[in-house]
Amino acid sequence: MTTALxxxxxxxxxxxxxxxxxxxxLQTGIAAALIxxxxxxxxxxxxxxxGIWKATWHVDSPKFPPQVVDDNVxxxxxxNRLYAKFKAEKLxxxxxxxxxxxxxxxxxYDEAKGGYHGAFQLIADISTRSHLSGVWxxxxxxxxxxxxxxxxxxxx
Numbered sequence: 001m002t003t004a005l006x007x008x009x010x011x012x013x014x015x016x017x018x019x020x021x022x023x024x025x026l027q028t029g030i031a032a033a034l035i036x037x038x039x040x041x042x043x044x045x046x047x048x049x050x051g052i053w054k055a056t057w058h059v060d061s062p063k064f065p066p067q068v069v070d071d072n073v074x075x076x077x078x079x080n081r082l083y084a085k086f087k088a089e090k091l092x093x094x095x096x097x098x099x100x101x102x103x104x105x106x107x108x109y110d111e112a113k114g115g116y117h118g119a120f121q122l123i124a125d126i127s128t129r130s131h132l133s134g135v136w137x138x139x140x141x142x143x144x145x146x147x148x149x150x151x152x153x154x155x156x
Contacts, residue, residue: 052156058148130154
């Protein structure tokens with residue numbers, strides 16, 4: 001009986017530790033997958049940001065022009081969560097954000113492990129909800145932190 005109790009306790013502790021370390025990673029991945037799969041459904045909060053957008057981010061880098069533009073970004077929304085895949089020149093990047101009032105806050109990253117990644121905050125034009133402006137910040141592949149303006153304009 002004592003051995004069974006000790007084994008149960010150890011399994012419970014190990015399970016709790018595994019959940020504490022794995023859950024945040026799994027939660028982000030699961031949220032992205034759900035938004036990609038079901039973001040086309042008309043389940044929306046008051047503000048809908050789904051649609052085709054033009055994204056322009058400003059960067060000071062020898063690897064990129066001063067303004068990097070993707071004029072065909074498909075933004076998907078599920079509840080108050082946003083997901084988009086966009087291009088930075090030939091680099092595929094991803095955007096995961098949460099809507100809170102007129103603010104969208106989240107993270108962005110490229111496909112490569114250890115590649116470009118960071119955070120952002122955008123503010124929606126309250127009257128039209130067709131323009132977002134804000135700031136991105138993130139690590140470059142050389143490990144240097146960079147930042148710049150980020151603007152989004154709704155096309156459809």
